[in-house]
Amino acid sequence: MIGQIGRATRLKASALLYGLGFFYTVLRETVRFFRKSQVGYKVLIMQILFTGYEALAINAIMAIAIGAAINVIGSSLLPQFGQSQLMYTILIIVITRELGPLLTAFVITARSGTAIATQLGTMVVNHEIEAYMAVGLNPVSYLVVPRFIGVVVSMLVLTVYFNIFGLLGSFIVVQIVKPTPIMEYLAALMSTLTVSDVLSGLLKAFVFGVVVSVVATYQGFSVNRASTEIPVAGIKAVGLSFILIIVADVLITLVQYA
Template identity: 45%
Template sequence: MVLDIIMRQILFTGVEALKIITAIALIIGGVVILETFSILPGLGGESAIGTILVIVVVRELGPLLTAFIVIGRSGTAISTEIGYMTVNHEVEAIESMGINPLRFIALPRIIGVAVAIAALSFYFNTIALFGGYFFARFMVDIPFGTYIANLSAAIGFWDVAVSGVKCAVFGVIVATICCYAGFTVRYSFTEIPQVTTKAVVTSIYLCFLSNILITLFFYI
């Protein structure tokens, strides 16, 4: 039963967000490539493109933008769903059957969101790095072989590993905050929009903060 909830959460959080992730990744990748060539034409923009893409996309924007999209789509849905369950006394009913609501309701969502953010971030990075090239290819003259060589030289194991760490941390933060917000609803359905808004703001703030701390820890 718990595994079914995890899989449904991954489906809702991950698969159903692919369209918007694809669109944003294409735009981000293309814009970064174009900006690199417009800002660094005399400083070896072509040779610097790999390093800049890795720093901007893989290290920072990939995990962070993916987390923000998940907050807007799934975070609000989680806090709203649990809020309704709390007001309707469904959580109390689960407890009365001897089932731990944290294990049955919160844990599957935390795992599902963390896995989905990691998968979506990998997908985002792939689309931004490769799709962005073809998106910008109409305006920038850089051979694909040269682009791949520069990108391969710039990206390292730690870039991928740290991106994965960020995704896991963001997933736990988002799901935990949104689940907690849903459980704090007590008396009225009118509380649900309030706690949902608070959960979104708190999640964004904590994701920003944890992103800075992780970057400082691994790269500074």
């Protein structure tokens, strides 16, 4: 029993060390990626198109709906406490600091995290990774780094979009409940919005992007030889990403508010 616990702990520790080593390699190769001309730029552009551009619609719809929901709830609850003026503060804090980066990260995990893990896993099984090595391309710099950069950049851009569309959704509800000129609505928002709100959201977006891309590529490469391992890699990529995103979110929030 104790031996089993010891073996399991050793395996977990060695997997953690391996994962940290993988993360370090990705960071090192990312620096190199920008220093020299790379055939990987095409992969980077494709990744930004898939992760960023193609997720715009779902992200926008979700943001509008969330913005509207916050406004509906806020405008029915806050007056009961005589705190109607807090509506804009709550909107800004909830959307830019919390839900914008968090929900965008969930969307990217579900769409791109699984896609990256299963795609890389399939490449491992079909020996495509070895084929890249055989022609002299480093799989980390050619396959992982463009996906890493692509996901992080997309995450940042999509978070900004989420914020804009979230506030737009709220504006739509405002027009129904209590019609307000757009300039007045924007002025109220801007007077509440602080630089730290924006930076906080972007910091979370950056960290979540790093988490999703590194976990997905790591899980993809962890496939060994059987095609049955590929969906498992996808599932693990999603599960682990969700956990790490929430942990990172709590830690960043604690640092900011503690």
